[in-house]
Amino acid sequence: MSYRSPLEARVAKKTTKAIKDFNLIEDGDRVMVGVSGGKDSWALVQILDELRHRAPIDFSLIAVNVDSGYKDYKHDVIAKTCESRGWESRIEHTEIGELMDDILEANATPCSLCARLRRGVLYRIAGEVGATKIALGHHLDDFIETLLLNLFFAGALKAMPARLVSDNGEHTVIRPLVYVEESEARLYARERGLEIIGCCCPACGDLSLQRQRVKRLITDLEVEHPGLKNSMLKALTNVMPRHLLDTRLNPSGELRDSVALRLDEEGSHQLLQILPGRH
Numbered sequence: 001m002s003y004r005s006p007l008e009a010r011v012a013k014k015t016t017k018a019i020k021d022f023n024l025i026e027d028g029d030r031v032m033v034g035v036s037g038g039k040d041s042w043a044l045v046q047i048l049d050e051l052r053h054r055a056p057i058d059f060s061l062i063a064v065n066v067d068s069g070y071k072d073y074k075h076d077v078i079a080k081t082c083e084s085r086g087w088e089s090r091i092e093h094t095e096i097g098e099l100m101d102d103i104l105e106a107n108a109t110p111c112s113l114c115a116r117l118r119r120g121v122l123y124r125i126a127g128e129v130g131a132t133k134i135a136l137g138h139h140l141d142d143f144i145e146t147l148l149l150n151l152f153f154a155g156a157l158k159a160m161p162a163r164l165v166s167d168n169g170e171h172t173v174i175r176p177l178v179y180v181e182e183s184e185a186r187l188y189a190r191e192r193g194l195e196i197i198g199c200c201c202p203a204c205g206d207l208s209l210q211r212q213r214v215k216r217l218i219t220d221l222e223v224e225h226p227g228l229k230n231s232m233l234k235a236l237t238n239v240m241p242r243h244l245l246d247t248r249l250n251p252s253g254e255l256r257d258s259v260a261l262r263l264d265e266e267g268s269h270q271l272l273q274i275l276p277g278r279h
């Protein structure tokens with residue numbers, strides 16, 4: 001079965017590679033896709049549906065939307081789109097928007113708190129619908145922007161995982177668009193006629209100044225040095241702990257020596273036990 005366009009073939013190829021590289025979807029999985037009505041989550045559910053019909057493994061999909069309760073949010077568009085494409089779906093109405101107003105500290109960026117609250121709802125629904133995986137629409141640009149945001153402003157060398165098992169081990173979150181660029185997700189959602197809807201919250205489309213700056217920086221550098229974004233992503237798969245300064249990964253010489261000595265002692269003790277005749 002051929003793809004509808006070169007773009008769809010490219011997005012499919014990248015998504016398949018991610019699924020294989022990180023073992024994201026297995027035979028028999030029920031994948032719950034978090035759909036907000038934005039370009040990324042639409043692109044994700046659409047391409048997973050395409051792959052589902054072609055994959056050598058059997059998996060099912062359910063699109064789940066968490067409605068934060070903002071006035072004018074067009075959740076009906078999501079329900080209608082899913083229905084017209086034959087996608088199983090569920091719209092969960094919540095009061096996250098109101099809750100955010102109550103608990104968000106002044107001048108704090110709302111998106112991370114919002115994401116945490118929505119994640120909690122998704123976990124609950126995953127249990128209710130029997131989902132074995134929760135798929136989110138983060139793409140390549142999200143990964144490398146997060147890497148630089150943490151590097152520049154949080155003093156940490158981290159991005160996000162393509163596959164994450166929740167702390168209690170009950171849920172597995174996957175990000176199959178890790179190799180797909182934001183521009184490709186945008187074009188793909190448009191090409192497939194998916195109506196993009198805003199989340200209608202007061203912060204909608206209002207990226208933090210830090211994220212805006214990082215986005216601009218990466219865009220400018222990519223123009224100067226094509227391939228830079230892919231190099232940054234590759235770096236996340238090519239970590240050399242001994243060339244970093246984290247002593248948890250790379251103990252100091254003294255600590256290393258003492259560990260080596262202990263291993264030596266344990267080794268010779270075991271050797272002496274194996275060779276009792278040499279006492």
Ligand code: SF4
Pocket residue numbers: 068110111112114115199201202203204205206
């Ligand atoms: S823009 Fe609004 S709805 Fe979207 S993640 Fe941020 S706070 Fe949540």
